[in-house]
Amino acid sequence: MHKTDELQANILCKSCGLCCTGHLFIWVRLKAVELDRSQALGLNVIRSDPRQRGFTQPCPLWQGQCTIYTSPDYPRVCRTYQCRLLIEVNNGDTPLKDALSSIEQVKGTIRELETHLPVASNNNFRERLVAYIESTERPARHEKTDSELRQKAESLLDFYEKVFGIKDLLDRLQEQR
Numbered sequence: 001m002h003k004t005d006e007l008q009a010n011i012l013c014k015s016c017g018l019c020c021t022g023h024l025f026i027w028v029r030l031k032a033v034e035l036d037r038s039q040a041l042g043l044n045v046i047r048s049d050p051r052q053r054g055f056t057q058p059c060p061l062w063q064g065q066c067t068i069y070t071s072p073d074y075p076r077v078c079r080t081y082q083c084r085l086l087i088e089v090n091n092g093d094t095p096l097k098d099a100l101s102s103i104e105q106v107k108g109t110i111r112e113l114e115t116h117l118p119v120a121s122n123n124n125f126r127e128r129l130v131a132y133i134e135s136t137e138r139p140a141r142h143e144k145t146d147s148e149l150r151q152k153a154e155s156l157l158d159f160y161e162k163v164f165g166i167k168d169l170l171d172r173l174q175e176q177r
Contacts, residue, residue, distance in 0.1 A: 084165030
């Protein structure tokens with residue numbers, strides 16, 4: 001990667017962090033050899049199913065930025081993951097300024113939705129968003145607000161797919177359409 005591209009990638013990733021905060025993913029896959037090291041770093045490691053070994057999101061080590069970025073035990077997937085937006089910036093298809101604007105737009109939508117999502121035992125935004133959209137319960141007295149929020153939530157999922165390349169968020173919702 002060219003030095004300028006690397007700088008732009010760092011700026012974009014550090015201003016975003018959505019792949020670390022539980023907004024895009026429920027969990028992150030790890031290689032078997034990374035499990036112990038990742039747990040020692042403080043990640044919430046999942047070991048029960050060999051097909052789903054990894055750590056849960058949001059990453060407990062995200063404090064507005066990655067606190068283990070320079071660690072030699074930094075998980076490989078964290079080091080190598082590139083969302084569609086990052087790839088487009090690196091390829092010169094999307095200017096960094098436009099990418100940063102997209103990040104601010106999606107974060108604004110997330111902030112709007114966050115306060116309306118159901119409280120859950122875990123604090124993963126993605127799981128709470130899916131539960132909200134899939135919920136068949138509709139508050140009668142707030143029908144208009146609920147409809148607007150559902151529309152905003154579905155727009156956010158479309159944005160995730162279009163901008164970040166995340167398309168496995170809601171299998172059942174796609175089947176219902």
